[in-house]
Amino acid sequence: MVDTHCHLAHPEFKGREKEIVQKALDAGLYWLIIVGYDLKSSQDSLAINHYRFPIAVGIHPHDTANITNPDLELLKALANAEDVCAIGETGLDFYRFLSPRDKQIESFLFHLSLAQKKNLPVIVHSRGAEREVLSILQDFPNLKVVLHCFEGSKAELIEAIDRGYYIGVAGNVTYPRSIIRENLKYLPVDRMLLETDSPYLPPQPFRGKTNEPAYLPLIAEKVASFLNLPIEYIIETTSYNAENLFKRCL
Numbered sequence: 001m002v003d004t005h006c007h008l009a010h011p012e013f014k015g016r017e018k019e020i021v022q023k024a025l026d027a028g029l030y031w032l033i034i035v036g037y038d039l040k041s042s043q044d045s046l047a048i049n050h051y052r053f054p055i056a057v058g059i060h061p062h063d064t065a066n067i068t069n070p071d072l073e074l075l076k077a078l079a080n081a082e083d084v085c086a087i088g089e090t091g092l093d094f095y096r097f098l099s100p101r102d103k104q105i106e107s108f109l110f111h112l113s114l115a116q117k118k119n120l121p122v123i124v125h126s127r128g129a130e131r132e133v134l135s136i137l138q139d140f141p142n143l144k145v146v147l148h149c150f151e152g153s154k155a156e157l158i159e160a161i162d163r164g165y166y167i168g169v170a171g172n173v174t175y176p177r178s179i180i181r182e183n184l185k186y187l188p189v190d191r192m193l194l195e196t197d198s199p200y201l202p203p204q205p206f207r208g209k210t211n212e213p214a215y216l217p218l219i220a221e222k223v224a225s226f227l228n229l230p231i232e233y234i235i236e237t238t239s240y241n242a243e244n245l246f247k248r249c250l
């Protein structure tokens with residue numbers, strides 16, 4: 001099983017990284033995709049990666065307010081590191097709006113060009129901005145795209161699938177009123193990725209606590225039971241998808 005989105009360099013895990021990884025391996029995971037969300041966490045993700053897991057480097061839309069050209073140059077340099085297998089997390093967040101719209105879009109475009117240049121997949125966060133995200137992505141038709149923790153409408157989901165994007169399913173699928181729970185039946189398993197987004201979004205029995213990659217099997221179980229498919233099939237197919245997408249590291 002592969003957790004395709006975890007923030008192992010988050011301060012929440014500081015000093016416990018090895019323990020967290022060991023717990024995940026014990027739970028049946030063999031890969032974590034460690035995702036940076038700003039320059040520091042992107043650098044730290046590379047520094048703590050004693051496991052040669054695939055790394056994504058990027059700046060989350062929340063952190064784009066004060067972004068400078070030297071920051072973007074540093075990001076470009078980080079993308080050359082050997083274990084970097086994806087660009088992200090990037091995207092747009094017009095729900096919490098912690099950074100101005102123009103800055104978010106400027107940063108998103110930079111990430112997309114970088115991913116295109118490096119021929120790497122891009123990991124996209126979108127909240128309250130699915131229309132804008134899909135419209136901007138249209139200008140990058142050859143990119144391999146992951147819409148992580150996707151909560152768009154049924155029509156947006158279908159559009160993303162038609163374009164060949166991968167859809168990350170996170171712990172919110174275990175929440176009673178999540179949109180993805182409703183839309184799961186329209187998502188073919190061969191376009192699906194499993195992710196925890198840890199330390200955020202803990203699955204149902206751990207809500208209010210710190211999430212971690214070892215909880216990924218709970219998400220796989222929920223998906224299997226909603227789709228009425230064997231859990232082994234969900235695990236095998238989503239792991240194959242992840243390997244296929246992040247294979248530059250193999």
Ligand SMILES: [Zn+2]
Pocket residue numbers: 005007035089197
């Ligand atoms: Zn994230």
